[in-house]
Amino acid sequence: MSHHIRTVVVDGHTLTRFGLTGLASAQPDIVVVGETGLGAEAAAIVATTAADVVVLETALPDVDGLRVARELRDRNPGLGIVLLTSNGEDDVLFRALEMGVSAFVAKTAPAAEVLAAIRHAAVAAGSFSASGLGQALARRQAAGAKAMLSPRENEVLALLGAGLSVAAIGTSMYVSHSTAKTYVARLYQKLGASNRAQAIMAGLRLGLIEQERPAVALARSGSW
Structure with missing residues (x-):
C-alpha cells in the first residue's frame, strides 16, 4: 500500500478549514490527520499525529502564521509546510521563503494548485514553490x-x-x-x-x- 500524505490543516476560518479538509480527504493519496483554528495548537497536533505536511493560514486569529511556520520549521526540518494566504503581496511571499516554508499558495488559487502544493511539500519540504515567485523576483x-x-x-x-x-x-x-x-x-x-x-x-x-x-x-x- 502506498504511503498516504498525513496532513494537518490550520486555518482560523471554519468554512475554509472544512473545505480544505474535505478537498484533501477526497484525494486517494492524502489523509487529514488533524485540524485546528489556532496557531498555538499547531505544533502539538503536528507532533502527535506525525504529520508529513501542515497547511497553514498566515492570518490566524491568535498568532502570526509566519511565526508558527518558523517554529514548525525549526522543530522539524523534514515537515512540509504549505502557507495559505489571502494577502499575495511580495513582502509576504519573501518572508515565507525566509521562514523556510515549502509552498506558498493564495487562497484564491484553484483547488488543483493547493493539492499540488501539498504533494510538493510532502516530497520536497526543503525547496520553495510559489506560482508568483518569478514575477515577484522580477519586481524586487x-x-x-x-x-x-x-x-x-x-x-x-x-x-x-x-x-x-x-x-x-x-x-x-x-x-x-x-x-x-x-x-x-x-x-x-x-x-x-x-x-x-x-x-x-x-x-x-x-x-x-x-x-x-x-x-x-x-x-x-x-x-x-
Whole structure:
C-alpha cells in the first residue's frame, strides 16, 4: 500500500478549514490527520499525529502564521509546510521563503494548485514553490535597480527611452547640454551600457522602462 500524505490543516476560518479538509480527504493519496483554528495548537497536533505536511493560514486569529511556520520549521526540518494566504503581496511571499516554508499558495488559487502544493511539500519540504515567485523576483530586481539610479538618472533613462536626443534631454530637464551629457554618461556606466540602445535594453530588462509603443518612440527619435 502506498504511503498516504498525513496532513494537518490550520486555518482560523471554519468554512475554509472544512473545505480544505474535505478537498484533501477526497484525494486517494492524502489523509487529514488533524485540524485546528489556532496557531498555538499547531505544533502539538503536528507532533502527535506525525504529520508529513501542515497547511497553514498566515492570518490566524491568535498568532502570526509566519511565526508558527518558523517554529514548525525549526522543530522539524523534514515537515512540509504549505502557507495559505489571502494577502499575495511580495513582502509576504519573501518572508515565507525566509521562514523556510515549502509552498506558498493564495487562497484564491484553484483547488488543483493547493493539492499540488501539498504533494510538493510532502516530497520536497526543503525547496520553495510559489506560482508568483518569478514575477515577484522580477519586481524586487526592478525596485533594487531603480534605487541604484538617482531620480535624475531615472528621468534621463525615461527620456532616452522616449527617443529624445541628448540636447532635447538637456532642454527638457532645464540643464546645459554638457550637464545632460554627464547624466547620460553616468547612466550608461551604471547600466553597463555603451550606447543608447544598450541602455534602453538594460532598462527594459530591469523593469525600469515601461515597454509601451516602441515604434512611436523610435519614430520620434531625433538622433541615436
